[in-house]
Amino acid sequence: MPDSLDNALNELSDLPSGATESTLMVKEAENFPITAGKLRALCAKNPDHPLAKLKVKSVEGFPDNTNVVVERPDLLAIVDNKDINFVTKVETRKIAGGEKKVTVVRKQLVERGKATNPEPPSGNFSGMDIVPSSGPVEE
Amino acid sequence: MAGFEPKTGHQMYLYRNTGTTVSPTWGLVDEIGDLSISDFTRGLAELKRRANNFTKNLPSLFQSIALEFRLHFGLDQTVYEGIRDDHMNGTPREYAIMANAIAYDSVGLRCPFLVEQFPWDQSQEDVSGHDVRLAIAYMTSGGSEVDPSWYSVPTTTT
Numbered sequence: 001m002p003d004s005l006d007n008a009l010n011e012l013s014d015l016p017s018g019a020t021e022s023t024l025m026v027k028e029a030e031n032f033p034i035t036a037g038k039l040r041a042l043c044a045k046n047p048d049h050p051l052a053k054l055k056v057k058s059v060e061g062f063p064d065n066t067n068v069v070v071e072r073p074d075l076l077a078i079v080d081n082k083d084i085n086f087v088t089k090v091e092t093r094k095i096a097g098g099e100k101k102v103t104v105v106r107k108q109l110v111e112r113g114k115a116t117n118p119e120p121p122s123g124n125f126s127g128m129d130i131v132p133s134s135g136p137v138e139e
Numbered sequence: 140m141a142g143f144e145p146k147t148g149h150q151m152y153l154y155r156n157t158g159t160t161v162s163p164t165w166g167l168v169d170e171i172g173d174l175s176i177s178d179f180t181r182g183l184a185e186l187k188r189r190a191n192n193f194t195k196n197l198p199s200l201f202q203s204i205a206l207e208f209r210l211h212f213g214l215d216q217t218v219y220e221g222i223r224d225d226h227m228n229g230t231p232r233e234y235a236i237m238a239n240a241i242a243y244d245s246v247g248l249r250c251p252f253l254v255e256q257f258p259w260d261q262s263q264e265d266v267s268g269h270d271v272r273l274a275i276a277y278m279t280s281g282g283s284e285v286d287p288s289w290y291s292v293p294t295t296t297t
Binding site: 025026027028029030031032033039051054055058059061062063066067068069070071074084104118119120121 | 154157158159160161162163164165166167217241242243249280281282283286288289290291292293
């Protein structure tokens with residue numbers, strides 16, 4: 001029945017990109033090196049922000065000159081009084097000489113109280129074998 | 140990735156997250172010797188049949204991931220006491236095993252670990268230290284289970 005086959009294929013093509021194959025979860029972040037002392041001072045500018053409280057706790061007991069690295073959006077959220085929202089997107093990356101679809105998770109800044117995804121998705125290691133499968137590739 | 144090139148472990152980096160999974164604060168763990176993700180194994184289910192002379196395998200679960208390194212005694216007190224306290228308290232914590240410095244253009248494995256072994260060697264003629272073994276841990280963050288993932292840090296724009 002050609003018509004029903006066409007319909008079925010059309011429905012498949014409407015699936016979100018990457019939905020039919022395993023993907024590799026990649027958390028991507030711009031990082032920012034800072035000392036514990038400067039981090040505490042920065043957090044003191046907006047002490048009621050939940051992230052500021054977390055950051056101060058994360059360097060509790062650290063000498064001021066201890067170097068740490070934090071994610072840049074977190075600092076911006078504290079300074080600009082924003083919230084963090086996680087965005088997930090399937091992208092094609094060149095890995096080990098071949099192209100592979102990966103699920104990339106990034107942070108974006110949103111107005112306070114407007115975050116729809118305040119937590120990242122759980123990792124999905126179904127596509128952990130980043131080198132393309134040695135078996136036959138299914139078209 | 141600019142830093143993807145042959146290099147020795149001496150030029151690679153281990154980080155410990157004292158923040159949360161959602162908002163990490165990475166501290167360098169650099170007073171260590173050799174490091175190895177010693178157990179990073181895919182389980183295999185053997186397929187044996189009368190109809191074929193070869194034993195073949197189907198992919199199963201990843202086995203328990205382990206990270207091993209030599210932590211020297213008497214250096215970087217903040218990190219040393221942090222790892223020791225995690226061991227004493229059974230605290231799971233995220234680590235990042237990176238190819239380059241985590242601040243710029245790097246990639247690596249990010250995984251929650253428990254300190255499984257923290258033996259203290261006090262040999263007469265060797266630098267005292269601990270052959271630390273970390274094992275993948277069950278950990279939650281904000282109600283979500285934390286699984287291993289790749290951590291990708293793009294070239295920072297500044």
